[in-house]
Amino acid sequence: MAQEREEMEEAVSGTRRGLLQGAGLATALALLGGAMTPAQAAEGGAFPAHKRWKIVFVNHVTTNPFFVPTQYGIQDACAMFGMDYQWTGSANADVSEMVNALNSAVAAKADAIAVPIVDPNAFNAPIQKALDAGIPVFAYNADAPAGKSNPRLAYIGQDLYLSGYQMGERIASMIDSGLVALFIATPGQLNIQPRLDGAKDAIKKSGKNIDAQQIATGATVNEELSKIKSFYLGHQDLKGMFAVDAGSTQGVAEVMKESNLKSKGVHGGGFDLLPRTVQLIHEGVLDFTIDQQPYVQGFYTVLEAFVFLASGGLVGPANINTGLKFVTKDTVEPYLNTSTRYEGKSTKAQIVPHSGAIKS
Structure with a gap:
């Protein structure tokens, strides 16, 4: 009986997943005969079970307040995609310390690595070593100059x-x-x-x-x-x-x-x-x-690493320009009136309601 019950529960679970993935949400809810909360709907993800991949973020100024929202973006994306991360590198822009941290990540067999390429040459060989070991490497916040031979897979950051x-x-x-x-x-x-x-x-x-x-x-x-x-x-x-x-x-x-x-x-x-x-x-x-949206420099980098790993390397690497927006006295109010992880001013995870016209 216990085995039959387990098989039935697995069949129902499989049907539920299939309906949520293959049908519209309203249709799926009707067929399943019940209501579903927004949280439950969000948990009906399309990805099968996977290893809890670890991405190592090497940074050039690990304690700089600019990267507080970047780390929140990393945390939120890792929670969403079932991943772990490490934040390491140099506190005072020492390139040799960054290279050592990158090499340590390779030796520890990280599943992915992210690094700001703040030097035009120092990261070429270490990144190639990581790639040769089957570890995807993404640049964030800083990239190699155009025309240089750094082999990173993609850059996520501002132009x-x-x-x-x-x-x-x-x-x-x-x-x-x-x-x-x-x-x-x-x-x-x-x-x-x-x-x-x-x-x-x-x-x-x-x-x-x-x-x-x-x-x-x-x-x-x-x-x-x-x-x-x-x-x-x-x-x-x-x-x-x-x-x-x-x-x-x-x-x-x-x-x-x-x-x-x-x-x-x-x-x-x-x-x-x-x-x-x-x-x-x-x-x-x-x-x-x-x-320049530091939050998404962390979030999008984890996203790209996840998609690369989930697809066996078939998709994922793509340059993402995280934008340029002048903030002046006339446009600063939204930044003052909210206190969120997205700008690094709060540790609280939250959905921020938007009202009014959207300004580009």
């Missing part, structure tokens, strides 16, 4: 040069001449250097008499603030202060507020949505920041 170029165009639209400081945490690293290069190219192309100077700030928020403050004190005639990374942007905002630079005609802006940056845009201290 970095284009985002910098558009920032440079905006700078040139606000400032006609004079000194403009362009702050960068770690010069040469491929997650931010292309932005600065794009900004300088756009400013140069504008033909305006703008003296755009590059200033290195460092890999930690406190160091960045100190360097920005020091530069301003030595160049109080500047016309603009802009940054190409999250920590430096927050530092620019802090110095702008402390010295009341907006009232002196100084413009400022940068990248990313650290809570302090968002607040100071709301107060009118900064002109803008640029959202």
Whole structure:
């Protein structure tokens, strides 16, 4: 009897799965003769049982607040797809530490690896070694320069040069001449250097008499603030202060507020949505920041790895541009009025209701 009952339950379960996958939801519910909650409907997934794959995320600034929503995106995608992850790498943009972490993931036989390619050459051989071992590798947040031979399968992140170029165009639209400081945490690293290069190219192309100077700030928020403050004190005639990374942007905002630079005609802006940056845009201290959606840089990377592994490598790798959105005082309200994992301001998993017209 017990065996017959198990066989019957398995048959019913199989019928339920087949109906949910092969029929419309309403039809399936009618045939099954009962109501189903939204949560139950979501659990009727299309994928069969699988190994709990582990993806190792190597990072260049593991404790930087920018990557808090990225880690939430990783966690949420892993929960959805039944995967595990590890967050490792370097706390201060040490490429050798990142390479060691990548090699350790290969030695530990990770099922997939994700890494920001912040150096044009250092990751080529380690990534090839991983691929030779049958481990798919995806780049996120930073990618190898066009034309380089890095063998990663796909890149998930912002078009970095284009985002910098558009920032440079905006700078040139606000400032006609004079000194403009362009702050960068770690010069040469491929997650931010292309932005600065794009900004300088756009400013140069504008033909305006703008003296755009590059200033290195460092890999930690406190160091960045100190360097920005020091530069301003030595160049109080500047016309603009802009940054190409999250920590430096927050530092620019802090110095702008402390010295009341907006009232002196100084413009400022940068990248990313650290809570302090968002607040100071709301107060009118900064002109803008640029959202590159760090949450989906984690979520989409796990998604691509899962699909690759689930399909035996037949599908999955595809470059994804995570976007470019200028956030100004006129558009900052939604960022202030919500506190979610999607922007790294809350640990709570939640569905955020949307109301009103959708703005592109």
